[in-house]
Amino acid sequence: MTLELYLNIFAAIIGLCIGSFLNVVALRQLKGEEFVLKASHCPKCNKFLKWYDNIPVLSYLFLGGKCRFCKEKISIQYPLVEASTSVVFALLFFFFGLSFKTLFLMILSSLMIVMCITDIKEQAVFDANSYPVIILGILYNALNLGDISLLNSCMAAAAGFVFFEIVARSGKPFFGERIFGEGDSVIASGLGAFFGLKALIPIIIVSFIIQVLAGMPVVVKNMLKEKDYKSVTAIFALFFCIILAFINKYIIRHEELIYYSLGLSGLTMIIAIISTVIILKGIKERQSFTLLPFGPALIISGLLYMFAGSNLLSCLIKLFT
Numbered sequence: 001m002t003l004e005l006y007l008n009i010f011a012a013i014i015g016l017c018i019g020s021f022l023n024v025v026a027l028r029q030l031k032g033e034e035f036v037l038k039a040s041h042c043p044k045c046n047k048f049l050k051w052y053d054n055i056p057v058l059s060y061l062f063l064g065g066k067c068r069f070c071k072e073k074i075s076i077q078y079p080l081v082e083a084s085t086s087v088v089f090a091l092l093f094f095f096f097g098l099s100f101k102t103l104f105l106m107i108l109s110s111l112m113i114v115m116c117i118t119d120i121k122e123q124a125v126f127d128a129n130s131y132p133v134i135i136l137g138i139l140y141n142a143l144n145l146g147d148i149s150l151l152n153s154c155m156a157a158a159a160g161f162v163f164f165e166i167v168a169r170s171g172k173p174f175f176g177e178r179i180f181g182e183g184d185s186v187i188a189s190g191l192g193a194f195f196g197l198k199a200l201i202p203i204i205i206v207s208f209i210i211q212v213l214a215g216m217p218v219v220v221k222n223m224l225k226e227k228d229y230k231s232v233t234a235i236f237a238l239f240f241c242i243i244l245a246f247i248n249k250y251i252i253r254h255e256e257l258i259y260y261s262l263g264l265s266g267l268t269m270i271i272a273i274i275s276t277v278i279i280l281k282g283i284k285e286r287q288s289f290t291l292l293p294f295g296p297a298l299i300i301s302g303l304l305y306m307f308a309g310s311n312l313l314s315c316l317i318k319l320f321t
């Protein structure tokens, strides 16, 4: 038990250091700089950082999120990425112990985190990060480290890519452009290669839910800016439907209230359909509607699946049925 605890603490510290490294990798990729190991410096005043200003998370807290020399604000991205990598690594050791499986999943998580940063910052997913995930995933299953066959791995790699390409291109007549970038298709392919055909379904569904929840505030903000109050109302109506569904499931659905329950379900469905039509019309009329990068939602969903496995979707289904 104590050995396991030490192992987890060790993994968390390794995660902090790797997270710090991933920050640098992502930023240098975005700037198109060759990646070489050199002392990190402040992007504004270019002064080199002392070792004690370079301790993951802690230095950020001690310096109050500002450069020691020029007081330029340091992005919250640094400690956030360091902390998340640390948590992911500790969880990997907790679930899978000291093993080759853990090593593969550590590399997968690292590449995913880098893609998350570059996608959020500049809507860019680099081939140098995304394609290796597919190869790693197939190798992972060829070495029997996962739960699926090599054939399943290869088929899921293809299926993930094809599915996202179809969805991305089907947006063309509607939005005049692809809904997702090609990077997202490659990410889905990599997740398929690691976790198999059956995993793709919960990963994709959960990623759409994450995307909707994360994107809503931005979409509403854009609609308010364009004075499209009809669409905003429709969005709130949709959320109201979710609340109604919960009320129906947890409060009303008893044998003796079955007709109320059916009536409420019908009403909820009608409101949901009308709201959806209004929102889609609003989006079609205004081409300025900006689409958020989808990669991060897909990545977070994939990482959740890495730990939860097939429980990922069943938890969600239980919530509503």
Ligand SMILES: [Zn+2]
Residues within 6 Å of the ligand: 042, 043, 044, 045, 046, 047, 067, 068, 069, 070, 071, 072
């Ligand atoms: Zn500075």
